[in-house]
Amino acid sequence: MHKVFRKRKRQGIFRYTRTEQWAVKDVSFEVALGETYGLLGPNGSGKSTLIRILSTLLIPDHGEVRLMGHKLPDEERAVRWKIGRVSVDAAFYKRLSARENLLYSAYLYGLEPKRAEKRAFDILERLGIESRRFSDPLEEMSRGMQQKVSIARALMINPPMLLLDEPTTGLDPKSKRDVQRFLEELREEEGTTILLTTHDMNEAEHLCARIGFLAHGKLVAEGTAEELKEQAQAVTLEDAFIKMTGESLNDDKEEGGKT
Amino acid sequence: MIVEFKPQWSGMITPARQMMAFVFRDFSLTKRYFGWVVVFTFYAMVNSATIALIGVAAKDEQLTLTLIVGVLLWSFLSVLFNEIASSVAYERWEGTLEYTFMAPVSRLIHLFGVSLFAAVYSIVRLAIVIGALAVFIKLDLSRANLWGILVTLLVSSFAFIGLGLMAAVLPVLSPERGAEATNIFQGCLLLVSGVYYPVEILPGWLQPLAQLSPATYSLSACRKLMGIGSGQEQLVGAPVSAVVPELLTLALMGVVMIPVGLWVFGHVERWAKKTGKLKRTG
Numbered sequence: 001m002h003k004v005f006r007k008r009k010r011q012g013i014f015r016y017t018r019t020e021q022w023a024v025k026d027v028s029f030e031v032a033l034g035e036t037y038g039l040l041g042p043n044g045s046g047k048s049t050l051i052r053i054l055s056t057l058l059i060p061d062h063g064e065v066r067l068m069g070h071k072l073p074d075e076e077r078a079v080r081w082k083i084g085r086v087s088v089d090a091a092f093y094k095r096l097s098a099r100e101n102l103l104y105s106a107y108l109y110g111l112e113p114k115r116a117e118k119r120a121f122d123i124l125e126r127l128g129i130e131s132r133r134f135s136d137p138l139e140e141m142s143r144g145m146q147q148k149v150s151i152a153r154a155l156m157i158n159p160p161m162l163l164l165d166e167p168t169t170g171l172d173p174k175s176k177r178d179v180q181r182f183l184e185e186l187r188e189e190e191g192t193t194i195l196l197t198t199h200d201m202n203e204a205e206h207l208c209a210r211i212g213f214l215a216h217g218k219l220v221a222e223g224t225a226e227e228l229k230e231q232a233q234a235v236t237l238e239d240a241f242i243k244m245t246g247e248s249l250n251d252d253k254e255e256g257g258k259t
Numbered sequence: 260m261i262v263e264f265k266p267q268w269s270g271m272i273t274p275a276r277q278m279m280a281f282v283f284r285d286f287s288l289t290k291r292y293f294g295w296v297v298v299f300t301f302y303a304m305v306n307s308a309t310i311a312l313i314g315v316a317a318k319d320e321q322l323t324l325t326l327i328v329g330v331l332l333w334s335f336l337s338v339l340f341n342e343i344a345s346s347v348a349y350e351r352w353e354g355t356l357e358y359t360f361m362a363p364v365s366r367l368i369h370l371f372g373v374s375l376f377a378a379v380y381s382i383v384r385l386a387i388v389i390g391a392l393a394v395f396i397k398l399d400l401s402r403a404n405l406w407g408i409l410v411t412l413l414v415s416s417f418a419f420i421g422l423g424l425m426a427a428v429l430p431v432l433s434p435e436r437g438a439e440a441t442n443i444f445q446g447c448l449l450l451v452s453g454v455y456y457p458v459e460i461l462p463g464w465l466q467p468l469a470q471l472s473p474a475t476y477s478l479s480a481c482r483k484l485m486g487i488g489s490g491q492e493q494l495v496g497a498p499v500s501a502v503v504p505e506l507l508t509l510a511l512m513g514v515v516m517i518p519v520g521l522w523v524f525g526h527v528e529r530w531a532k533k534t535g536k537l538k539r540t541g
Contacts, residue, residue: 096287
């Protein structure tokens with residue numbers, strides 16, 4: 001698939017110049033049912049744009065996108081019932097409590113509120129949030145806790161596919177471990193298909209059956225962690241990434257679709 | 260083990276719950292921002308009283324009632340319009356727009372849920388403002404056709420919901436300037452609709468715009484139903500049959516504007532998804 005962002009830049013009072021920036025170029029990959037697939041790339045490599053396309057929030061310029069047997073954007077309503085998304089920024093009504101935010105989501109998906117609430121609270125408890133915090137406004141919670149509520153929101157509908165956009169970025173080590181352990185349990189118990197974008201090599205190696213390297217909007221290589229290291233003749237996944245993409249994961253570039 | 264995804268919802272329950280989502284969300288936000296609700300309601304009460312007192316000072320009952328009808332109707336319709344028109348802007352500020360737009364909710368259900376809360380909220384606020392006005396001014400509404408006014412408010416609501424839906428696309432079109440444009444649009448409605456003065460005093464080039472505003476017809480109907488301009492010494496509200504042309508015009512506006520509003524919203528949403536304008540700002 002392809003995605004270009006076009007921008008208009010003011011040059012004078014009535015003068016504008018138009019620029020084009022490739023966000024995703026010729027990217028093609030498949031994820032098997034029940035598989036955890038990782039996309040690794042620095043900021044600006046197109047990870048968030050890809051997740052947004054799969055979340056029905058962006059329409060690609062060219063290419064075919066199929067998700068759980070449905071074609072996008074034509075069948076976006078059907079896709080929306082089957083996906084849960086966690087983004088790097090835990091987007092919530094910050095003044096509302098975790099309970100209120102989760103109930104809002106439950107209603108949005110037409111769920112029976114009590115059942116949905118119980119499922120969400122079970123998930124939050126498994127992620128290490130005490131039940132007495134459920135009524136606290138989100139703005140009073142740490143970023144790690146907000147991210148856990150975000151994960152509970154995505155999983156409350158029990159989606160067969162989970163789109164995780166850097167879900168552990170900025171979390172403290174304990175929260176990171178809680179989230180990673182929970183994702184492993186989820187895959188084992190529910191068979192959820194997971195697409196995970198991350199900067200974290202260890203996380204990708206630990207959680208993902210296969211990994212794709214993304215750089216400048218292109219999928220440069222994909223395979224298991226071992227295959228990628230072998231292809232690049234590297235000792236670590238990070239070395240393999242640098243060798244195959246020519247850049248480090250800490251390189252920052254502007255990405256059209258990035259928050 | 261792959262778990263088959265089995266939706267547990269069916270029929271009308273899902274759309275009803277989805278509509279409730281927006282009512283629940285907006286009610287919860289209203290509770291959390293209650294301080295601001297009090298501030299805005301207090302301002303509306305004081306504003307209404309000061310405008311109505313202009314008529315009292317002039318010792319002109321017709322003028323007083325004209326101003327009261329204007330201020331109350333505008334208080335109701337502007338809040339209704341603003342709540343709907345700003346719903347997208349609020350979501351942009353909160354950063355939740357993408358989550359709402361990726362939920363499997365039809366835009367019709369989404370915007371009607373927002374409108375439902377807005378209508379209830381506007382009615383409650385209107386009742387509070389009327390109560391406050393009664394403290395400042397002796398209001399004898401015993402001869403006014405209050406049921407007729409209620410019908411007019413209901414019919415007007417649909418036209419204003421349609422207008423609100425159209426204005427709600429502005430923050431989608433322009434994340435930076437959309438919310439401001441919504442307020443300018445609302446200001447233009449206030450100017451041309453004859454809220455505090457007859458539209459005939461507007462410059463000639465502005466008067467055709469008054470015919471396009473649903474508020475013009477709501478105000479005209481409500482003033483007749485209150486008995487304003489009847490020429491009798493004792494104010495007597497007109498029967499509903501006297502405002503049928505206004506009610507029909509308002510109904511027609513609602514029937515046209517709601518589908519057009521939804522159509523416009525759908526197209527702008529698709530454009531935003533192509534250009535990447537849905538992402539968070541603010």
